[in-house]
Amino acid sequence: xxxxxLGSGEKQNLRDWLRTETxxxxxxxxxxxLYQGWLTLKANKLAMIxxxxxxxxxxxxxxxxxxxxxxxxxQDLANRLQPLWGEGHLLGTDSLGRDILSxxxxxxxxxxxxxxxxxxxxxxxxxxxxTVAGYAGGWVDTILMRVTDIFLAFxxxxxxxAFVAALGAGIENAVIxxxxxxxxxxxxxARAETLTIRGSDYISAVKLQGAGPLRIIVKHIWPLCMSxxxxxxxxxxxxxxxxxxxxxxxxxxxxxxxxxxxxxxxEGRKFLLDYWWVATVPGLAIFTVSLGxxxxxxxxxxxxxxxxxxxx
Amino acid sequence: MSGLGISHxxxxxxxxxxxxxxxxxxxxxxDSGASFGLVGESGSGKSTILRALTGxxxxxxxxxxxxxxxxxxxxxxxxxxxxxMVFQDPYASLHPxxxxxxxxxxxxxxxxxxxxxxxxxxxxxxxxxxPSFRFRYPHQLSGGQRQRVxxxxxxxxxxxxxxxxEPTSALDVSVQAEILNLLVDLRMARKLTYVMVSHDLxxxxxxxxxxxxxxxxxxxxIMSVADMRAMKTSHPYTKxxxxxxxxxxxxxxxx
Numbered sequence: 001x002x003x004x005x006l007g008s009g010e011k012q013n014l015r016d017w018l019r020t021e022t023x024x025x026x027x028x029x030x031x032x033x034l035y036q037g038w039l040t041l042k043a044n045k046l047a048m049i050x051x052x053x054x055x056x057x058x059x060x061x062x063x064x065x066x067x068x069x070x071x072x073x074x075q076d077l078a079n080r081l082q083p084l085w086g087e088g089h090l091l092g093t094d095s096l097g098r099d100i101l102s103x104x105x106x107x108x109x110x111x112x113x114x115x116x117x118x119x120x121x122x123x124x125x126x127x128x129x130x131t132v133a134g135y136a137g138g139w140v141d142t143i144l145m146r147v148t149d150i151f152l153a154f155x156x157x158x159x160x161x162a163f164v165a166a167l168g169a170g171i172e173n174a175v176i177x178x179x180x181x182x183x184x185x186x187x188x189x190a191r192a193e194t195l196t197i198r199g200s201d202y203i204s205a206v207k208l209q210g211a212g213p214l215r216i217i218v219k220h221i222w223p224l225c226m227s228x229x230x231x232x233x234x235x236x237x238x239x240x241x242x243x244x245x246x247x248x249x250x251x252x253x254x255x256x257x258x259x260x261x262x263x264x265x266x267e268g269r270k271f272l273l274d275y276w277w278v279a280t281v282p283g284l285a286i287f288t289v290s291l292g293x294x295x296x297x298x299x300x301x302x303x304x305x306x307x308x309x310x311x312x
Numbered sequence: 313m314s315g316l317g318i319s320h321x322x323x324x325x326x327x328x329x330x331x332x333x334x335x336x337x338x339x340x341x342x343d344s345g346a347s348f349g350l351v352g353e354s355g356s357g358k359s360t361i362l363r364a365l366t367g368x369x370x371x372x373x374x375x376x377x378x379x380x381x382x383x384x385x386x387x388x389x390x391x392x393x394x395x396x397m398v399f400q401d402p403y404a405s406l407h408p409x410x411x412x413x414x415x416x417x418x419x420x421x422x423x424x425x426x427x428x429x430x431x432x433x434x435x436x437x438x439x440x441x442x443p444s445f446r447f448r449y450p451h452q453l454s455g456g457q458r459q460r461v462x463x464x465x466x467x468x469x470x471x472x473x474x475x476x477x478e479p480t481s482a483l484d485v486s487v488q489a490e491i492l493n494l495l496v497d498l499r500m501a502r503k504l505t506y507v508m509v510s511h512d513l514x515x516x517x518x519x520x521x522x523x524x525x526x527x528x529x530x531x532x533x534i535m536s537v538a539d540m541r542a543m544k545t546s547h548p549y550t551k552x553x554x555x556x557x558x559x560x561x562x563x564x565x566x567x
Contacts, residue, residue: 021452022444029411029447201405204368205465208397209422210389219418223409 037303047299053292061108068102072259081275091281094267096257100281103259107282110260111289114175114244115237121179122236123229126186131217131225133187134194145191151184157246164252171244171260174253178243182236189232193225227304234297238290245286261286314344314379315505316365316473321374323357323364334360335372336529342522344472347499347506349516349537351553352526358509359400360529362475365507366397379472393423396466397475401482402458406450412436412461413446416468423469435464438501440494456487463494467502474499476508480515492518513557517541525550 019036023029041047060067069090076097082089091100133144151159156178163177197203198221206220245262247253254260256267261282268279323335335357342348350358364372367387376383379394399405406415416435420428433443439460450458459479466474479495480488492515499506510516516523517537524534525547533547545551 021448023411023447026411026413026447029413029449033449201399201401202407204363204366205397205399205405205462206407206418207368208366208392209419209465209469210387210392211418211422220407223407 040303041299044299044302046295047302050292050295050297050299053288054296057108057112057289057292060105061112064105064109068099068105070099070102072098072103072106073257074098081271081278083275084277092275092277094264094278095271098257100264100278103264104261104282104285107259107261107264107285110171110254110258111241111286114171114178115240117172117175118179118182118240119233119237121176122182123186123233125179126183126188127190127222127225127229129183130187130190130192131194131221134191135198135213135217135221141191144187148184148187151181152188154181156181156243160243160247161250161252164247169252169255171248171254171258174244174247178240178247182240185236186229186232189228190225193228194221197221197224227301230304231297231301234293234300237293237297241286241290314472315342315346316379316507317341317375317377318361318365319375321361321364321372321376323360323369323372325369325371334529335364338374338526338529338531340524340531340534342505342507344505345503346522347508347520349520349523350507350509350526351511351513351516351523353511353553356526357529358511358526359477362397362477362507362509365475366395367391389423393469394471395473395475396469396471397477398459398462398466398479400478402455402462403450403482405462406458408450411447411449412441412453415461415465419465419468425468431468435468438467438498439464440490454487455483456490459483459487459491460494463491463498467498470502471504473505473507476506478510479508481510481512488515495519513540513554525553 017028018032020028020032023032041051069088076093078097079089079093080095080097082093082097084090084092086092089099089101091104094100094103129144129148133141133148159181160174160177163180164173167173167177194217203216203220206216211220242262244253245260245265248260248263249266254263256263264282265279265286268275268282272279318341319339321335321338322333324331324333326332338357338361340348350361352358360369363369365376365378365383367383378391381391383391410418413432416432417428420431425431432446436443436446441457441460441464445453445457445461450461453461459482463479476495480491483491495506496519498504506519508516508519510519517540520537522534522536523540524531526532527549533545533550535545535550539545540554543551543554545554
């Protein structure tokens with residue numbers, strides 16, 4: 001039925017179908033609610049800028065071989081440290097004569113790789129630990145939260161360094177190390193949310209239907225924690241990119257000749273005064289992507305906040 | 313023997329110096345099919361008795377017998393099939409991210425029903441909501457509609473006993489009457505036993521046959537609604553409560 005409505009092809013019909021107050025199926029209700037969220041997000045100009053930056057990053061990463069004007073690893077020592085807007089090298093070349101623009105484009109893949117991997121590990125571990133601790137309470141809570149405190153007590157980069165030293169240098173291990181150090185704040189957020197949710201009537205109501213703790217945590221508490229977790233992820237991404245860059249800088253992350261943006265900065269640092277663009281251009285890239293994540297995160301907070309959904 | 317009996321129930325929160333005795337030595341019986349009201353001011357322990365019955369408070373002592381079975385520390389799935397509760401605030405008792413359909417289908421699934429789709433349509437119809445409400449989120453519903461959904465959820469497992477924790481106090485007056493009439497009709501149709509908590513004597517008078525008056529965690533008097541209407545009380549607190557509920561009238565008389 002819904003497909004037939006969609007198939008009518010008229011824009012106005014589709015919009016009515018999406019904005020309806022009386023959805024006709026489970027799928028319809030979900031799509032309509034997503035559409036409402038999209039409208040809210042769309043109204044936020046800054047968030048749309050952030051989203052645009054990130055979509056652009058993804059596209060660049062996907063089509064890197066098509067977009068890059070040169071091989072990012074090809075050295076040309078005769079043409080080293082070329083200036084901006086140079087012939088054949090739009091953003092100049094680095095100390096080994098490699099095209100900076102191409103390295104930047106290929107580096108987008110690494111940045112995205114870091115971001116996805118961390119986003120898949122840290123928030124999920126944190127969410128799980130935090131909700132279990134918050135819901136169970138008692139000694140489970142005490143043990144889990146003290147472990148979280150121990151992780152929090154270490155400076156992130158130092159702990160990540162220790163992990164990388166144990167696991168071996170390389171971008172994958174750096175990412176795992178960053179994830180392992182990034183989960184405690186998520187656990188704290190999730191626990192705080194859980195504490196406010198677990199005493200509410202709707203949790204009592206589902207307990208009265210005989211639901212077990214696992215079902216309550218996964219189906220009833222997680223959906224409500226998700227919004228603050230997602231927002232926190234997007235706000236954290238900037239820090240994660242920088243941490244990965246920091247590890248690269250210390251020689252524990254991406255290894256040369258990998259075009260990781262942080263590693264590019266640390267290479268360019270040696271010539272910062274005379275050839276400023278070598279370090280500045282990847283720095284600007286990190287700045288732009290971080291800004292994109294922050295702007296989107298800010299907008300998502302407005303869309304996802306369940307307190308707003310209550311009085312919409 | 314069905315119905316519900318509570319004897320010498322104590323409920324407390326905290327321990328040591330922080331201990332608060334919310335319910336003290338409460339005993340009453342509700343016959344199967346009867347409607348029993350618990351009245352008293354805020355904080356007198358009315359709602360706590362319902363929460364103790366449903367296993368939502370951990371610390372209690374005494375004896376609670378529901379449908380011939382003595383309640384243990386942990387409630388069984390069978391218990392929740394017999395006893396259900398409607399919460400006070402319909403704005404707080406529905407999950408903000410679940411549609412009506414999700415709420416009801418999960419409830420039915422947890423109680424092991426089949427033909428869930430047909431049952432949801434039937435339940436919505438029973439509480440006076442059409443099928444168009446099925447896929448709405450709580451924020452797309454009014455307070456009265458939400459409370460109807462909460463009632464549908466409580467009726468889903470086909471319970472014998474329905475605990476009503478001030479089911480209308482969060483609603484405005486015109487909607488209150490609708491919900492109360494719905495509850496009266498449902499009780500007739502399904503032969504339900506009600507235990508209703510309220511601070512509104514008019515509501516209890518409309519819904520119940522017998523009432524218990526509570527003060528500071530204790531039952532001070534159990535009386536019939538007919539006696540309550542006739543102001544035949546033996547306890548001074550009850551008299552005070554009844555008189556204060558007639559407060560507007562007295563001013564009128566003076567004028």
